[in-house]
Amino acid sequence: LSTSARDYVKLMKGATAHEFVDGGKHKVWMCPASPEWQEFYIFRDGVLVSEPRFGCDALYNDISISCAAPFACGNPGHTHLTSGPYMIRAYRDLLNRSHDVCAAIKGGQRVPIGTEVIVENYIDVIDFCHSRAMAGRQGAFEWGGDPNGMVESIPLFDYVYHEYGPVRLDGFAKLSRRFGEIFYLIAARVYLSGAILELNYEFSELELFDSMDGPSHYLTYDYWTEYREVADPARVHKPYLEFLRTMARARLGFGRPYLCWGRMMPPLEIISDVPRLSLDYDHFNVFPEQDTARAGTVETDAIITSGWAAPRGLGFFFANISNENVSVKCECDPARYGLKDKYHVDYVTQKTRKEVIALSAKLTMEFEVPGRDVVMLEFRTKGAVDAAD
Secondary structure (H helix, E strand, C coil): CCHHHHHHHHHCCCCCEEEEEECCEEEEEECCCCHHHHHHHHHHHHHHHHCCCCCCCCEEECCCCCCCCCCCCCCCCCCCCCCHHHHHHHHHHHHHHHHHHHHHHCCCCCCCEEEECCCHHHCCCCCEEECCHHHHHHCCCCHHHCCCCCCCCCCHHHHHHCCCCCEEEEEEECCCHHHCCHHHHHHHHHHHCCCEEEECCCCCCCCECCCCCCCEEEEECCCCCEEEEECCCCECCHHHHHHHHHHHHHHHCCCHHHHHCCEEECCCEECCCCCEEEEEEEECCCCCCCCCCEEEEEEEECEEEEEEEECCEEEEEEEECCCCCEEEEEEECHHHHCCCCCEEEEEECCCCEEEEEEECCCEEEEEEECCCEEEEEEEEEHHHHHHHC
């Protein structure tokens, strides 16, 4: 659909054209079954990972096979089948070929390939995806269907596919104070759902970090390749950066067996009162043709939570997105999660681990979640405790 794609079709005199009609308009896509396009695609990926000027350690396909790609080809000059299954296999074959070629260039090391959003047809050949949906009011595409902020996000993809599907990137976040304190809510949601927060610079400039000065730059979608300079860019808001570090360390530290590799489970039920927060937002990082800037506030609980299962046990996470420490009381029925033997419960933070209780019945627990921090309750059987330690 891009100008470059149409130019390439003209260059090849239509040999690669993947023609179809969408909304009454004739459109052109690169056909994955076209030998000419296959040759160019594999050549391009090989250059990106081998050429020292680029040195790419991952590849990303925007607006591609998982987002808006047609599953039929209407080019009368192509002799291949036009059915959906055939075209899906052609896309899959192209991705697998790219994996093989890039790995050979990297001495056997896999080069991750990602796409904008994801569909089930490609979960085993895609390594990461840009999913867009967790940002709520700050999402650049999804907000229009929820003008009053009444829709609750459900991490259904993570419940179904997390332990073997591609890693999700999500959030459309910025690090400037202008983005708003909704940053804490978005970052906590994204990480506790097993995804990775995306800092997005498609529509506005990179913020300045400490020791940086001068202008900042970005490429805008207005003409796909317009290079814009911002003379007085915003600076990084340090509290946002610190919370991002906190969540990332939890994912890669004590939460790694669960948030990276685990299977999502229902969270524990919180039976205590949880403070409500009003968080400001400024949605300025917008796609100019698809969205409009807006600002306001959202209401949310101070505690964001999720539950996970892994071979070593169960991990229940509690992120506090407020400034104040919050006391949390929750109930757990271990039988609901398959724990039938005597189990241990540890209270885990980035710096500490302490055993809270060891029993085999239902329990009610009360603990504290420090402000702008995340903790885990880990449930493990005695055998799992010994193996893990």
